[in-house]
Amino acid sequence: MTEGPSGSLSAGASAVPARTQVLVIGGGPAGLLLSQLLHRAGVDNVVLERRSRAYVLSRIRAGVLEQGTVDLLRQAGVGARMDRKGLVHDGVEISFHNRRLRLDLAGLAGGRTVTVYGQTEVTADLYAARDAMGGTVLHEAEDVALHDLESASPFATFTLDGETHRIDCDFIAGCDGFHGVSRRSIPEDRLKLFELVYPFGWLGILADVPPVSDELIYASHEKGFALCSMRSSTRSRYYIQCPLDEKVGDWSDDRFWEALAGHLPADVAARLVTGPSIEKSIAPLRSFVAEPMRHGRLFLAGDAAHIVPPTGAKGLNLAVSDVHYLFEGLVAHYAAGDDQALERYSERALARVWKAERFSWWMTSTLHSFPETGPFGARMQRAEFDYLATSRAAQAAFAENYAGLPY
Ligand code: FAS
Ligand code: PHB
Numbered sequence: 001m002t003e004g005p006s007g008s009l010s011a012g013a014s015a016v017p018a019r020t021q022v023l024v025i026g027g028g029p030a031g032l033l034l035s036q037l038l039h040r041a042g043v044d045n046v047v048l049e050r051r052s053r054a055y056v057l058s059r060i061r062a063g064v065l066e067q068g069t070v071d072l073l074r075q076a077g078v079g080a081r082m083d084r085k086g087l088v089h090d091g092v093e094i095s096f097h098n099r100r101l102r103l104d105l106a107g108l109a110g111g112r113t114v115t116v117y118g119q120t121e122v123t124a125d126l127y128a129a130r131d132a133m134g135g136t137v138l139h140e141a142e143d144v145a146l147h148d149l150e151s152a153s154p155f156a157t158f159t160l161d162g163e164t165h166r167i168d169c170d171f172i173a174g175c176d177g178f179h180g181v182s183r184r185s186i187p188e189d190r191l192k193l194f195e196l197v198y199p200f201g202w203l204g205i206l207a208d209v210p211p212v213s214d215e216l217i218y219a220s221h222e223k224g225f226a227l228c229s230m231r232s233s234t235r236s237r238y239y240i241q242c243p244l245d246e247k248v249g250d251w252s253d254d255r256f257w258e259a260l261a262g263h264l265p266a267d268v269a270a271r272l273v274t275g276p277s278i279e280k281s282i283a284p285l286r287s288f289v290a291e292p293m294r295h296g297r298l299f300l301a302g303d304a305a306h307i308v309p310p311t312g313a314k315g316l317n318l319a320v321s322d323v324h325y326l327f328e329g330l331v332a333h334y335a336a337g338d339d340q341a342l343e344r345y346s347e348r349a350l351a352r353v354w355k356a357e358r359f360s361w362w363m364t365s366t367l368h369s370f371p372e373t374g375p376f377g378a379r380m381q382r383a384e385f386d387y388l389a390t391s392r393a394a395q396a397a398f399a400e401n402y403a404g405l406p407y
Contacts, residue, residue: 016138016165020046022330023156023169025144026176027056027137029119030302030319032126034173036076037327039133043334046167048141048158050176053127060206060279062119063229063237064089064216064313066404067112069320078125085232086117092402094367095219096385098265102215108392108399116216118231119316146172146185150296170297171333173326175319177303178288186295198285198309198364199372200224203242205256209275211236212268218311219264220367220381225311226263236273239310241368248282256280285309287361289353292346293322299345301326306353311367312360317404322349324407352405359401 022038024031027049038045049056065073065086073079090106090113106113130137144158155168174182183191211230219226224241231237238260253276261269288307293300302319326349329342341348366384370377388394 015136016160017046017136017167019168020044020136021169021334022171022173023048023154023167024173024175025146025156025182026174026180026302026304027051027053027139028175028177028302028319029122029126029316030304030323031173031175032123032130032137033072033076033078033320034175034301034323034327035135035137036078036126036129036133037072037323038330039130039135040077041327041331041335043330045136046169047130047135047137048144048156048167049137049139050141050144051139053137053139057120057124057127059123060118060120060204060281062310062313062316063116063231064317065115065117065122066317066320067114068324068404068407069317070115072320072324073122073125076126076129078122078129081121081125082115082117085121086115087230087232088113088115089215091215093213093215093217094385094388095217095265095268096367096382096389097220097222099385099389100265101385101389103395103399103402105399105403108396109403110400112400112403114313114403116230122316144176144181146174146181146298149185149298152297154297171330172298174298174300174304175302178307180304182298182300182304183290185298186290190295192291194287194289194291196287196361198287198368199244199370200241200368201244201246201282201284202227202239202310203246203248203251203256203282204237204239204280205253205260205277206231206235206237206279207253207275207277208234209236209273210234212264212272217264217268218363218367219268220369220385221263222369223259223263224369225367226260227311228264228268242282244284246282248280251280253277253280283310285311285364287357289350289357291350293349294346299326299329299342301349305349306357308357308360309364310360311363312356312402314356314360318353318356321352321407325349352407355401355405
């Protein structure tokens with residue numbers, strides 16, 4: 001089905017343009033934000049999304065926005081509800097085997113803060129803005145295939161409502177996530193892949209209960225890692241480290257709450273308010289990068305090009321910084337015939353991606369339980385925390401990474 005102005009459903013070939021300037025594959029945060037920015041800059045674009053709009057809006061994912069993400073969402077004209085409902089945090093807490101450390105992000109990182117505002121809300125705001133501008137987002141586009149990527153006239157084919165379509169374009173933005181078609185459309189001998197799969201996952205719960213703390217708590221405990229987050233003053237998001245072979249169906253709400261309390265410092269656990277879950281899921285953790293993030297007229301952005309473990313709250317924020325670089329390049333191409341920024345896109349985006357990969361890997365390695373690394377590994381984790389707890393330089397480095405490195 002296709003979505004036209006005001007989100008109305010309209011089926012059939014008439015809604016599918018034969019050509020556009022930029023074809024965006026994937027209607028998640030990267031694709032929708034790029035589409036919105038391009039449309040406001042007068043660059044014609046179409047989004048092809050495999051799933052229904054309802055499915056995309058049902059996904060529960062990221063929760064923390066860096067300042068750069070907040071700024072770009074405002075630039076795209078989708079910051080109003082975020083500014084009303086988002087929770088601005090100037091600090092974050094790390095507890096390590098019951099030792100508590102608050103990191104004053106604003107004081108350590110030149111006044112920068114983070115905003116707690118769910119990715120689901122960001123996606124809803126982006127869809128509302130696409131509708132308001134009459135943007136073209138084609139949902140349930142199946143069998144998307146990319147063609148002639150190394151020519152000046154790439155195109156995509158796909159089926160919609162049982163009909164096969166082709167859209168010709170100047171550029172294709174591959175914003176279709178880790179499992180999308182875009183990265184897989186690049187010949188294997190042109191890509192270099194880097195991957196680290198962690199030996200555990202995150203079991204997450206969403207519940208309409210007040211958060212246990214005003215700020216996020218990243219808790220490292222001998223039983224494993226836990227994260228206390230939130231979506232509002234009445235809706236909480238919690239995670240605990242779990243083995244990869246765990247099944248979410250084996251976790252009743254009571255079992256989750258009991259396990260979470262056992263991963264937290266006693267005074268935090270004592271304040272925990274429990275209640276029925278709205279959502280419960282298990283996510284695997286991996287670090288992954290595909291280089292380069294470009295092949296001919298195809299540019300990868302977001303999870304299509306890289307994945308980080310959610311410990312550093314970087315996944316969504318990296319998708320946004322990719323979009324920033326790609327948008328700059330595309331606008332320079334159309335406005336001034338200048339392709340320098342497009343030529344440098346992969347190099348610029350990867351420079352920031354790898355720094356976020358490092359920080360996310362470091363936070364994951366320091367705060368999770370890794371029995372396989374033995375007593376020495378446990379001492380290294382304790383030394384990391386001791387250094388962070390006793391060095392303002394280490395705290396400043398943590399803060400500038402967590403609040404978001406500059407674009
Ligand atoms: P997305 O995966 O969000 O969007 C890609 C879109 O492309 C999807 O809508 C998909 O349906 C579509 N698509 C896929 N294949 C297609 C095809 N062949 N044709 C057309 N469309 C196609 N990040 C954080 O910062 N903090 C977190 O706490 C956090 N938690 C997460 C929990 C989970 C379970 C997951 C999976 C990820 C989490 N992330 C988190 C990372 C997440 O937020 C991503 O970084 C973010 O969604 C990236 O956005 P996109 O690059 O747009 O990719
Ligand atoms: C979340 O609220 O979902 C969240 C927050 C911070 C993280 C990961 C997830 O590092």
